[in-house]
Amino acid sequence: MERENIFRNHIKRNRWSYLIGFALLSISSLLQLFIPLLLGQFTDKLQSSTLTYKETITFGLWMAAVGLGVAFFRSTSRIYLFRLSRMLETRVRGELFKHWEKLSAQYFNNQRIGDLMSHAISDVGVVREVTMQGYFNIMEAIMLIIISVIAMVYSVNPMLTLLTMLPLPLLSILAYRFNKRMQKQSTDVQAAVSDLTSRVQEFTAGIRVVKAFVQEKEERKLFTKDNQHAVNMNRIFARSNSMFSSLSTGIVGFSFLVSIVLGGVMVLKNIITLGEFVAFNTYLSLLMGPIENLGKVVNLLQRGKASEVRLMEIFRTQPEVVDDVVANQEIEHIDGDIEIRNLTFSYPEADRPTLRDISLKVAKGSSLAIVGRIGSGKSTLVHLLVRMYNPPEGTVFLDGHDIHEIPLRTLRGQIGIVPQDQFLFSSTIRDNIGFDPHPYTDDQVIEASKVAQVYDNILEFPEQFDTALGERGISLSGGQRQRVSIARAIIKRPSILIFDDSLSAVDTITEDLILEGLQSVMNKRTTIIIGHRVSSVQAADQIVVMDEGRIVERGTHEQLIRRNGIYADMYHKQLLDQEAERQDGQDQEPLTKVHTLQGGAGA
Template sequence: MERKNIFWDHIKANRWPYVIGFALLSISSMLQLIIPWLLGRFTDSLQIGGLTYGQAVNFAVWMASAGLGIAFFRSASRIYMFRLSRQLEMRVRGELFAHWEKLSAQYFNNRRIGDLMSHAISDVGVIREVTMQGYYNVMEALFLIVVSVTAMVSFVNPWLTLLTMLPLPLLSLLAYRFNKQIMQQSADMQAAISDLTSRVQEFTAGIRVIKAFVQEQAVRKLFAQDNQHAVNMNRRFVRSNSLFGALSAGIVGFSFLVSVVVGGIMVLKDVITLGEFVAFNTYLSLLMGPIENLGKVVNLLQRGKASELRLLEIFNTQPDIVDDVIAKPEIDRIHGDIEIRNLTFAYPEAKRPALRDISLTIPKGSSLAIVGRVGSGKSTLVHLLVRLYNPPRGTVFIDGHDIHEIPLKTLRGQIGIVPQDQFLFSSTIRDNIGFDPKPYSDEQVAEAAKIAQVYDNIVEFPHQFDTPLGERGISLSGGQRQRVSIARAVIKKPSVLIFDDSLSAVDTITEDRILEGLKSVMNQRTTIIIGHRISSVQHADRIIVMDEGRIVEQGNHEQLLALNGIYADMYHKQLLDQEAERQDVKTRRQGSSVLLQGGTGA
């Protein structure tokens, strides 16, 4: 369902807390009206010379009491209503994050991280400010305007009140004039902040590349451009905001001028008393502050509207990967019998399909290896198996069920995947291996690390499994990150295991050890291995070779060598490279052994 308004939904959900907050604010405002009345009485008593010491003390006590009451109820109302705005901020930010989790990978492919961060921090912050300062000032202004004008008409003079109030409607015209301008400039300012945030994120993520290519000056120049653009957008907004504030203050000042001139004449002509004149101007002073704040609120509301529209655009983006209407909730487990029938798939906005006429059967408990050139469609195929993208209906089946019939929670919960990018979170090694809603014991984490051949590396760290990792696991080597990713998939004990080129960053000897350790895990589990090295795939039950989105060769290792095609060509080229690598590793180890023996002999 399309979401249309964040602010109104918040008010409806918290109508009674807002009523209480408004009641507290109303009491504070009513108490403020006592002080002008007391000042008027005090001035008249002083003017006629009838003010005694006791009366002066009484006036002082009443004013002090009113001041304390104003302070108490105003503080209580601010605390109460500001707490509501903080709750809105927390809720909107939580809903935003939860909604992002529902969106597909394609959505994030087309968005910059800086834009997403700006939405979560800057836009949500503006929403908070609107409900914090905006609503409070509007409520206070409306109540004070009504009761102050009523008091000025009732206790002083209706004609003086009318003449003083005449300039104030110009504020409405002024607000209307600046409305669209401020809203557009606020949107431009938020977009500039997004660009600046994206530039900082790219810089921090690519700092090693920047330094390696000596591009610090060029990057600094690009940052300076984005920084200056953000400043320029902010200046535009500040200029408009300041001009609006200055014109608003001028209109308010003109009302004071009318009050002083006309009111002074009325005092001289005995139309009103000096005390009434003092009371009237004190009422007007109370009134002008909230009226000036209304001008600021107009600007804030326009900023809030711009931020709300940006957030609503996200909330109204519907996830394209959800449980299908044909999904069967009773399917709570898969066993791993996979069949693909005449699968053709193209990415959104792509000019040609990434996969063409793929037909394949992977029996439960068997292993399939996929090899091929870069861009041949290998990763696309496994992404469709976990529905990171939606395959056409009637093309992918698991355990005889169309993949669209299987709930996403079941499908992804029963498939363990080791992706190409080996993404690790900036928490501990233990948290990264045990990354699953189900808690794992220390023994299970250690066992998964042993299977992935990373246990020996981990125990050498000062804090072992509690070692904190840097951003994206940067404190580990590429091979260590891959092996921690393998351990993360293995510990789930899934029905289907997918290794997407997950051994590319380790040497051939470590690769042999990992594959040997994985044999027990792969037993009775459907396993799909994507690789560029023949050594990592040659023992699979079945191997397919892909090229330009098609299966061009398939069979076991021996059958594919006999075809003397793409696979055989890859094998013979890599065989020479692997032998040279193994020989180099052995030579280095032998050299280290000789040095150690020499050191011992010495």
């Protein structure tokens, strides 16, 4: 989308099409002017008693022909112009989605889903209505007003035309006075709709939490509050719109009053004929519809302006992460050699660095494990490796290239990541595992699911791999979602494989099976594992412990145990926890058997 006015750009791109549509509408408007002329002639002949039967038939045929001509050209022009508005709607919505895809993760962190949905549906819909009803009504009003006034001046009476048209400029003054008020109210309406959409989205996404904590009543109160606010904003806007429409109708009615009174006097004084009087009022009637529609157009244009401002604000937002000018487009493959040099990184909104002076090397085909407390910067480090955020230049290198030199498509295409948030799409399991630009065979999907230890679970579903998942994969358990996410990452056969705490929702037995199955996948691939369980990271070639954004310990599992630091403390605590769980299981087993026997005897 060019960084200019959406409507001006649309007209510029389709100027010849609009000229054709305007021409068709002009023909329709010109044909409409024959109706008052025919009625005037018919009335004069009827009044003078010179109307014959043949002439009556002729007038009827001419009226029918003009009516059909008006209907044909008006309908054709509407179809032609409305098609252009639908094309604009499709283009703007498509370019909006395309632009969102370019924006960085930071942008979406600061946006509500309801607002984004409102932009894509409501704002784009208003843009369509402006170019559909708005442009059509403006064109029709301009043509009919110009042509009708000229016809009224030359075929009836200039003075009567002037006096009748005199109140109509008040409409321009009225529109100017209501302009800013209605634009602000339109913005308030859209904001209220966004709030309401966000409320519904959050409620549906968190329905299980709402029910688990018995918060239905509170959620109803919050929804009622947002719903009432939306109603109030629409009511205020409707009040202004109704006031504008009523005043506009009053001005138009006053013009009719002038026409009836002055025109009637002129007929009585034989200044104009009765036929001319009928023709004049018919001309005026033709004007009333378009003039009254101008009130609706003003309302629509204000809404369109508010929607355009919001959309252009999005289009003017530049992605923070893009291919740098130094990017070498010839780099199409990554081997997986990673080096980080003195990396210090802060999020845009943070008041202190998240990562401090990080330096490490991960050789091609080796494995790195990162452990540490929550908030120590583990996930931030891997997010920088896939450039979800921009690391400082000269700090992160892949295969000896500064990460800014590697095209984003190559970088992210060669890295498979299993994030903490196991987001799945509401399509089939097969589509979620094979979520990649390159198509995969059924055998590859099955192999990936087996490595991720989710194959047997998938076979339990009635549709197996064709099972459609609910929103965010809600029909799967937490562990199943994690394993499908793992399968989605490993099916890419990437050069670098990243597991961001992706085994936390599975039990230790399944964890061992997954790690065992991953050995063949991890072979000759650089692997980074972030975890809280020592059991999931202890086999790594290199382990680093992070605390408050710094690397405080590094080495192999055995070296870190001997150092007796943070890692060793984590290891011993987890051993004690496992021992306690094992002891609890042994203590409860006889009791369980007793209860089972008692239940069997009672049965």
